[in-house]
Amino acid sequence: MQHYKIVLPADLNDYGSLFGGTLLKWVDEIAYIRVSLDFPGQHFVTIGLDDVEFRHPIREGQILCFECKKVRVGNTSVSYNVQVRGARYETETEEVLFENNISFVCVDKAGNKQKVKNAK
Numbered sequence: 392m393q394h395y396k397i398v399l400p401a402d403l404n405d406y407g408s409l410f411g412g413t414l415l416k417w418v419d420e421i422a423y424i425r426v427s428l429d430f431p432g433q434h435f436v437t438i439g440l441d442d443v444e445f446r447h448p449i450r451e452g453q454i455l456c457f458e459c460k461k462v463r464v465g466n467t468s469v470s471y472n473v474q475v476r477g478a479r480y481e482t483e484t485e486e487v488l489f490e491n492n493i494s495f496v497c498v499d500k501a502g503n504k505q506k507v508k509n510a511k
Contacts (some may be wrong), residue, residue, distance in 0.1 A: 426447035435495035454479040
């Protein structure tokens with residue numbers, strides 16, 4: 392699944408680059424949408440991200456392309472890989488600006504872990 396976001400002035404830190412927390416929020420949101428579509432009727436909560444490392448500054452006006460792919464389905468959890476690329480300029484589409492794996496656990500209405508049912 393691909394999703395796009397544009398970096399607006401409100402998303403920037405005082406050095407003029409995207410707040411890391413904002414990028415992580417978008418990664419979490421996009422991966423949550425994917426897990427919700429892949430496993431309809433089930434409830435998931437984020438349980439973790441791999442080691443987070445910001446290697447490239449992302450500037451105002453950049454259009455980001457988020458690519459979200461399922462990498463693992465466990466008994467009670469699901470993991471996705473999310474890659475973020477610059478999509479505004481053709482020369483930037485190949486460079487991965489940020490990448491991380493994010494995991495979700497399937498829960499019942501009381502918040503207790505439960506088995507993941509068959510994927511779509």
